[in-house]
Amino acid sequence: MGKVLILGGTRYFGKRLVNQLLKNGNHQVTVATRGLTKAEFDGPVDHLIMDRNEESSLVEAARSGYWDLVFDNICYSPDEALAATTAFDGYVGKYILTSTLSVYDFGKSPLVESDFDPYVYDLKRGGRSDFSYGEGKRQAEAAFFQKANFPVSAIRIPIVLGPDDYTRRLHFHVERVMQGTPIGISNLEAEMSYITSEEAADFLLWLGGTSLTGPINACSNGSIALGGLLEMIESIxxxxxxxxxxxxxxxxxxxxxxxxxxxxxxxxxxxxxxFTTLSDWLPHLISQIAEG
Known part of the structure; x- marks a missing residue:
């Protein structure tokens, strides 16, 4: 991959991606953040201070050198995406946007990439506060795929789980079952896809080494109903x-x-x-969380 820039790589699967790149070697890795979160990596990493919401700051980071590959984990709006299409024009070989399952509406199952087409979606201007999370990501994809003059991939991932999940979403369920406190769920039969923080990083690394462009789904094999998830926690x-x-x-x-x-x-x-199989790793992760 050569010279790699990661926008937002100080925690969770972004940090895991940095360490995977370092482990593989042959990469000059630069992490661009606001500098508010200190992170230690498994090897030498260059660090740029950048405000993702300031276009001039993004331009300065983009044009500090030619980047063979950019991973963007912190783009949540069309204005941020459009700023990147300008800033990195002529300064990047391939650009990978971290997107989300949330670009898809409920109803169809399973969902394929063509169920949301960012190439024809009505592009609007606006920042993070102007859209919901899902709509912001839809608009960001639309901006990149309609306006970028460089190759772009968008990895669409579901809820990411792991012992390092700072949002503690699976922790919420495990801890509440252990404590005997209520959990509000309207549909126990609803099934969901998941991916681990480790596999999210692995997939990003793999995708960066391919010529694939456009939207691409990434999740573990299999799904589990919310009722099934609770039964698994209960058993453990x-x-x-x-x-x-x-x-x-x-x-x-x-x-x-x-x-x-x-x-x-x-x-x-x-x-x-x-991909890994959900049933192979989810029980172990629940046990890890339960054991603290």
Missing amino acids: VGKKAIVAENSKQEDESPFGVPTSWIMDTAKAQAAGYN
Whole structure:
């Protein structure tokens, strides 16, 4: 890959990606952040101070050298994406945007990349506060795929799980079952896709070494219903979950989707990537969290 720039790489799968690049060697890795979070990596990393919301700051970072590859983990709006299409024009070989399952509407299952087409989506201007998370990512994809003059891939990932999840979404469920406190879930039969923080980083690394462009789904093989997830937690911790259909906001599950939300990964698999299987790693992760 050569010279690699990572926008937002100080925690979670962004940090894992940095360490994977360092482990593989043959890469000059630069991490660009606001400098608010100190991070230690498994080797030497260059560091740029950059404000993602300031176009001049982004331009300065982009044009500090030619980048063979850019990973953008912190783009959430069309204005940020459009700024990047200008800043990196002529200064990047390939650009990878971290996108999300949230670009897809509920209803169809499983979801394939063509179920949301950013190439024809109505592009609007605006910042992070002007859109919901999902719409912001839809607009960011539209901006890149409609306006960029360089190759772009958008990795669409579901909820990312891991012991290092700073949002503690799976932790929420495990801890509440262990403590005997209510969990608000409206549809226990809704199934979801997931991916680990380790595999999210692995997939990004793999994608950076391919010629694939456009949107591409990435998640572990298999899915699990929310009711099945609670049963798995119950079995591991030895306690019964308390489920409340009508609950206070603070008790609502961060996985509380109204219907199934599952992605199809045939495109990535056809290109040669082999995903892990959800049932192979989820019980172990739950045990890790339960043991503290």
